[in-house]
Amino acid sequence: MPDSQQARTAPGILYYDPNPTTAKLATASLRLAGYEVYNASGQRDAVAMFKLHGASGDNTIVALLLDASTDPAISAGVLRDLVRLPGAADIPGILIVSRRNPNPIPAAAALPTVRRPFSSPALLKVVNATVGSVDSARLPSDMDAIPDQRQVQLQRLLEKHFPGTSLEDEAIAGLLRDLEGSEELPKPAGAQSMTIDLAATRLASVLEMLSDDGVTGVLSLQSDGRESRLHLDGGKLRLAEYYGDDEDLKLGRFVVEGGFMRDDELEAFIRNRDPQNRPLGQRLVEAGFITPGELAQVLIAQAREITCHLLTFNEGAAGFCPLEKLEAIAASGAEAGKVALPVSEALLDGLRRIDENATMGPHMPDVDDVFVRDDAKVSRMAREVLAKEELDVLELVNGRNSVKEIARRTRTGTFAVARIVYRLSKSNIVRRRVTPITV
Numbered sequence: 242m243p244d245s246q247q248a249r250t251a252p253g254i255l256y257y258d259p260n261p262t263t264a265k266l267a268t269a270s271l272r273l274a275g276y277e278v279y280n281a282s283g284q285r286d287a288v289a290m291f292k293l294h295g296a297s298g299d300n301t302i303v304a305l306l307l308d309a310s311t312d313p314a315i316s317a318g319v320l321r322d323l324v325r326l327p328g329a330a331d332i333p334g335i336l337i338v339s340r341r342n343p344n345p346i347p348a349a350a351a352l353p354t355v356r357r358p359f360s361s362p363a364l365l366k367v368v369n370a371t372v373g374s375v376d377s378a379r380l381p382s383d384m385d386a387i388p389d390q391r392q393v394q395l396q397r398l399l400e401k402h403f404p405g406t407s408l409e410d411e412a413i414a415g416l417l418r419d420l421e422g423s424e425e426l427p428k429p430a431g432a433q434s435m436t437i438d439l440a441a442t443r444l445a446s447v448l449e450m451l452s453d454d455g456v457t458g459v460l461s462l463q464s465d466g467r468e469s470r471l472h473l474d475g476g477k478l479r480l481a482e483y484y485g486d487d488e489d490l491k492l493g494r495f496v497v498e499g500g501f502m503r504d505d506e507l508e509a510f511i512r513n514r515d516p517q518n519r520p521l522g523q524r525l526v527e528a529g530f531i532t533p534g535e536l537a538q539v540l541i542a543q544a545r546e547i548t549c550h551l552l553t554f555n556e557g558a559a560g561f562c563p564l565e566k567l568e569a570i571a572a573s574g575a576e577a578g579k580v581a582l583p584v585s586e587a588l589l590d591g592l593r594r595i596d597e598n599a600t601m602g603p604h605m606p607d608v609d610d611v612f613v614r615d616d617a618k619v620s621r622m623a624r625e626v627l628a629k630e631e632l633d634v635l636e637l638v639n640g641r642n643s644v645k646e647i648a649r650r651t652r653t654g655t656f657a658v659a660r661i662v663y664r665l666s667k668s669n670i671v672r673r674r675v676t677p678i679t680v
Contacts, residue, residue, distance in 0.1 A: 253301035270361035296328020313345030333377035357441035452584035464557025472571035481544035537579035
């Protein structure tokens, strides 16, 4: 609650958002722009906030920012309860919507919108224009036809768990009041504290927030059959697990890339199955191929690459599970102080890669693309013109190896190979192979 004279006179935004992650990010941007933000995560909070700071309170609320992308029905219920309060229909409103559903509340279609995912400048542009204009659309006054969605949801839950149960609206309303009046039940240990829709919220923003808060826990992600778990502790990434078909994210690549083993040595070692199903890193240390310190270097390199890969996800879901201490699989490296990649470093690398992707644009080689080397042009070039990694890739460009196959053989990762092939193609040293069409 504001306690300074400046805060009390700052224009207030009543911000309803049931997702604490997105709410925190947007709130920070609004406060940096000079607004006082009154956060509400439910109908009761929103009504209480407006009574305190709306027309019948200190009158500091100048606009409503309403998230309607998560659950439009619930948001419509919040809006219905607000416009019944004195003075609420006289303030402008802004809806946060999704790209899939740009008009989630038909009765409020006249309100300006911000589409998820949005940047801070995009949000502030709409908020500033809405607050600063006398012609901004006001909140709709006719919302009585919209039922109380809390009661609708409660009735659905009763029917789901107690088939055949049907209560009158008055009984449902009384039960709802009793539930809201009771203290919040504590969450069981290991329960997720938040869930994120990656189509609406950028993963980089989530990682930045978790890093700033210095929390300990596991961030789990799922997207298109791929899964990952990031073990976080005090702003550092302690371990990154990845489950998918991406060959260049597996631990072996970083063992070879770090110069700790040759590719043929690693392949021979992996072929010998472990009856105890120990992690590959543990097996390599116990067999004497690498030291614990070298394993830490490998795990940091893998965590960096996995994070860069995850930042490209633009759909799927993520959830954070806070923990009192790290899981055993990540704790050993953390206790020794060896496996510790600052989240800020991983984010910087990932964002650089996203920028490089944007630079290459449609010319960026795909993992299944095959390129052909122009031997005549290569023969006329001085060998020292090309860097070692470029020579290594160029030798494998033969009209048969795909980008993915070259990455597997060089153990340098598909993105690194794609970046090199892009440079070589722009220099007209290689060209994409075109399969002839038979007519």
